[in-house]
Amino acid sequence: MTKGWFWVLVLLLGLAVAQNRGGSLTVAIQTEPTVFDPSQAAGADIARMVYDNVLQGLVKRNVKGEIVPSLAERWTVSASSLTYTFYLRKGVKFHDRTPFDAADVVAKFNRAKDPDTKRSGHIRPELYRDIASVSAPDSYTVVFTLKQPNQDFLFTLSLPESTIGPRERKLEEQRVRPIGTGPFRFAAWERGVGVRLERNEAYYIPNLPYLDRVNFRFMGDGDAQLAALRAGDIDVIAYSMLPENAQILSRDPRFKVFSGSGTAEAVASMNNSRPPFNDIRVRRAMEYAVNKDELIQGAMLGYGTKIGSMRSPGEACYEDLSNFYTYDPNRARQLLAEAGYNAQNPLKFTFTLAAEFPYERRIGEALAAQLNRLGVVQVSIQVVDFGTWIQKAFLAADYQMTIIGHVEANDIGRYANPNYYWRYNSPQVQQLYTTYLRTNDPKKACDALKAMQRKLAEDAVSIWTMSLPALGAYRANVMNWPGASLSPGILLAEVYLAK
Numbered sequence: 001m002t003k004g005w006f007w008v009l010v011l012l013l014g015l016a017v018a019q020n021r022g023g024s025l026t027v028a029i030q031t032e033p034t035v036f037d038p039s040q041a042a043g044a045d046i047a048r049m050v051y052d053n054v055l056q057g058l059v060k061r062n063v064k065g066e067i068v069p070s071l072a073e074r075w076t077v078s079a080s081s082l083t084y085t086f087y088l089r090k091g092v093k094f095h096d097r098t099p100f101d102a103a104d105v106v107a108k109f110n111r112a113k114d115p116d117t118k119r120s121g122h123i124r125p126e127l128y129r130d131i132a133s134v135s136a137p138d139s140y141t142v143v144f145t146l147k148q149p150n151q152d153f154l155f156t157l158s159l160p161e162s163t164i165g166p167r168e169r170k171l172e173e174q175r176v177r178p179i180g181t182g183p184f185r186f187a188a189w190e191r192g193v194g195v196r197l198e199r200n201e202a203y204y205i206p207n208l209p210y211l212d213r214v215n216f217r218f219m220g221d222g223d224a225q226l227a228a229l230r231a232g233d234i235d236v237i238a239y240s241m242l243p244e245n246a247q248i249l250s251r252d253p254r255f256k257v258f259s260g261s262g263t264a265e266a267v268a269s270m271n272n273s274r275p276p277f278n279d280i281r282v283r284r285a286m287e288y289a290v291n292k293d294e295l296i297q298g299a300m301l302g303y304g305t306k307i308g309s310m311r312s313p314g315e316a317c318y319e320d321l322s323n324f325y326t327y328d329p330n331r332a333r334q335l336l337a338e339a340g341y342n343a344q345n346p347l348k349f350t351f352t353l354a355a356e357f358p359y360e361r362r363i364g365e366a367l368a369a370q371l372n373r374l375g376v377v378q379v380s381i382q383v384v385d386f387g388t389w390i391q392k393a394f395l396a397a398d399y400q401m402t403i404i405g406h407v408e409a410n411d412i413g414r415y416a417n418p419n420y421y422w423r424y425n426s427p428q429v430q431q432l433y434t435t436y437l438r439t440n441d442p443k444k445a446c447d448a449l450k451a452m453q454r455k456l457a458e459d460a461v462s463i464w465t466m467s468l469p470a471l472g473a474y475r476a477n478v479m480n481w482p483g484a485s486l487s488p489g490i491l492l493a494e495v496y497l498a499k
Contacts, residue, residue, distance in 0.1 A: 020496040024213040025478065027236040027490065028225045029194075031356045031386055032218040035175040036186065036195075038160035039112065039122045042390065044407045044488070047160035048238065049195060049216050051489025054095075055163035055180035058086050058105065058142070059154060065263070065314070065409060065486030067158050071100065071181060072142075081149040081440055088140040092204045094166045095185040102136035107167035109134045109144070121171040126417075127156050151437050151445050155410055160488045183209040183493040194218055197492075210496035220356045229255065229473065236474040236481065238490055240359055243301035249473045259303055260470035260484035261314045263409040266304075266363050268463035269393075269402050273423035276347055277400065281339040283460035287325035289332035289371050296466055299366040300359070304466035309453035310412045312467040314486065317449040324457045329374055336376050348378045352402040354389040363465055364403040397421045405468055409486065412449065413437075415456055424461045 029048060035041045036050055052060050058072040069075075072086040092100040113128035114120040130150045135143050146153065156162060164181075165174050178186050183205070184197035194217040199209055217234055219225050222242035226249070228234045237245075241257075250257045270277035270286065277283055296304040305313055308321030341347040353364045361383070368379040379401075384392070393399040399421075416433035418425035429452055436448040456462075470485030477498040482491050 020210045020479075021207075022210075022212050023497040024215065025211055025236065025492070025495065025497065026215040026217055026234045027238050028219040028228065028234045029216045029238060030218075030220050030240055032192065034387070036178045036189070037121075037165075037171075037174045038163065039124075040171065040175055041123065042394070044405075047488040048490050049197075050178055050180070050182075050186070051160045051163065051487070052182055053184045053197060053214070053489060053492050054178055054182045054186050055160070055165065056182050057157055057159075057162045057164055058088075059158050061158045061409070061487045063482040063484055063487055063491055065484075067154050071105075071164065082146045084144040084146070084153065086142045086144075088142065089204060090140055092181050093202055094181055095179045095200060096166060097202070098166050098168075100164070100166075100181055101139040102142045103139070104164055104167045105142045106134050106136050108162075108164045112161070121175075122161070124161055127159070127161065149438050149440060151439065152410065152413070159408075184214060187213075192218070205493070209493040211492065214492055220358075222358050229475070232475075235478055237472045239470050239472050239485060240357070240468075241471045241473055242358060243303050243471065246303070246471055246473065247301065254476055255473050256476055256478075256481075257473045258470070258481070258483040260482075260486075261312075262407070262468055262470045262485035263312050263315060264405040264407040264468040264470075264485065265307060265310060265312060266360055266403060266405050266465045266468050267310070268364065268367055268465055269399075269404070269422045270460075270462060271397060271400055271421075271423055272425070272461060273397070274400065276339070276341075276349055279339050280460060281335045282341075282347065284325070285332040285335035285339070286371065286463055287332075287460045288328045288335065289374050289377070290325075290367055290463055290465070291327040291370055292322070292465055293327075294370070295363055295366055299362045300466070303469045303471050305469075307464045307467050309457045309464055310406070310415060310462070311449075311453055312409075314467075315409060317446040319450040319453040321453060321457045325460075332374055333376055336374070341376050343376055346376050346378045348380070349400040350380045350382050352382045352384060352389065352393055352399045354386045354402075354404060355383050356386045357405065359468055360403045360405055367403070367463070367465065394421045397423050403465075407485070408488070412452060412456075415452070415461060422462060424459070426455065426459065429455050 031045045033043050033046045038046045056070045059067050060070040062068050075086045111120045112122045113131050115125050130146045132145045132147045183203045185200050187198040188196040197214040199212050225237045226245045246257050249255045292306045306322040308324040311318045351368050353361045371377045393402045414420045416430045432448045432452040436445045439445050474481050479496050480494045
């Protein structure tokens with residue numbers, strides 16, 4: 001290369017960096033978490049803000065949903081599938097400037113697998129119970145020894161709960177001001193308003209992130225989100241935008257609307273352990289009474305994909321059961337009559353909706369209207385705040401029917417847990433899930449997952465209304481927005497503003 005061409009290249013690179021670097025982005029997010037450490041509380045919005053932006057794990061799921069290296073550069077798996085060895089990045093520091101090494105990983109997973117959740121602060125130790133030991137032969141190597149093969153072990157390590165903080169960090173501090181190794185550091189939480197992330201100047205990947213600052217603004221109201229975007233108060237509606245607002249913004253060249261693939265299933269859960277839904281005839285009647293095509297068109301203006309079990313079309317081993325129950329109100333009435341319900345003695349129950357989630361609320365209201373149309377069902381809608389929903393429906397299973405979006409990928413295994421909030425106890429499903437988890441044969445694993453989906457549909461455990469889209473919009477100068485919702489986090493390291 002001649003000296004002249006060298007300086008031209010330097011100039012071009014400089015212009016590229018100048019174009020991409022700097023600026024602030026404001027993103028509307030629906031709910032305000034009570035904590036920001038995903039190992040200590042449930043809630044998808046925690047991960048949306050901090051996963052891979054602030055907190056990182058050994059591996060992560062990228063925008064395509066693929067498991068890729070993160071704090072581990074690579075890993076090996078023994079022939080028995082019982083030993084996983086991870087080789088860590090060197091030179092990585094936490095946001096408090098302490099160095100990251102294997103001792104942090106060992107401390108993290110010894111805490112995670114501790115069954116005493118009060119001591120560990122980790123809310124799902126069952127995810128890690130197959131870990132017999134975790135050790136560090138040197139500062140940059142970590143060895144997990146499993147008690148038995150676990151098909152989902154790498155997936156478990158990609159979960160938000162598996163992200164890693166400094167080993168000396170107090171749990172109560174990590175809850176409200178998490179420290180990680182990500183491209184942004186957690187700078188401030190203004191309660192009731194939002195969260196501010198700031199660029200990690202010491203990030204280990206050169207030239208990332210592009211943005212200086214990201215503000216997450218808590219805005220649950222869809223119309224308020226639209227007004228704020230149009231007024232320039234926010235730059236992005238990240239997901240769950242109202243479908244009618246998507247149609248409005250799609251006609252405005254100042255904005256770009258996206259409808260990406262997601263892993264969220266809008267699940268109308270029936271409490272399988274309590275009347276009236278401990279009667280399979282009643283549950284199947286509900287399936288026949290729901291017109292999912294009408295729900296997608298009426299409640300979501302066509303945004304959404306019909307499903308028939310707990311799996312989205314983009315996930316591996318998906319079984320298309322979307323027409324397992326075709327809409328048949330007469331068959332629904334017949335089943336209800338067999339269960340003892342008719343116009344004189346209608347089926348009455350309460351349908352609990354969380355106020356903060358517009359998709360689930362409007363789908364739930366439309367679904368209730370369809371059920372009431374039968375003439376032998378009387379649905380009472382109860383709207384509660386999300387905190388109440390977590391305590392009553394999710395933790396105490398104190399509900400009859402409710403609806404929520406299950407955003408996590410590969411979460412069908414929760415139907416193998418009889419204590420999960422839908423209180424479904426099937427030894428056959430539990431056996432199928434065990435077969436899936438413990439085999440080393442990918443085809444056998446996939447066959448077990450498909451059989452599990454069919455069994456769940458046959459038992460009409462829940463009403464899987466649709467796979468929800470990642471529907472949002474951003475200002476036209478926002479570049480590299482991830483769009484799809486196949487990662488737990490809104491990955492922001494490579495997002496920049498065109499100048």
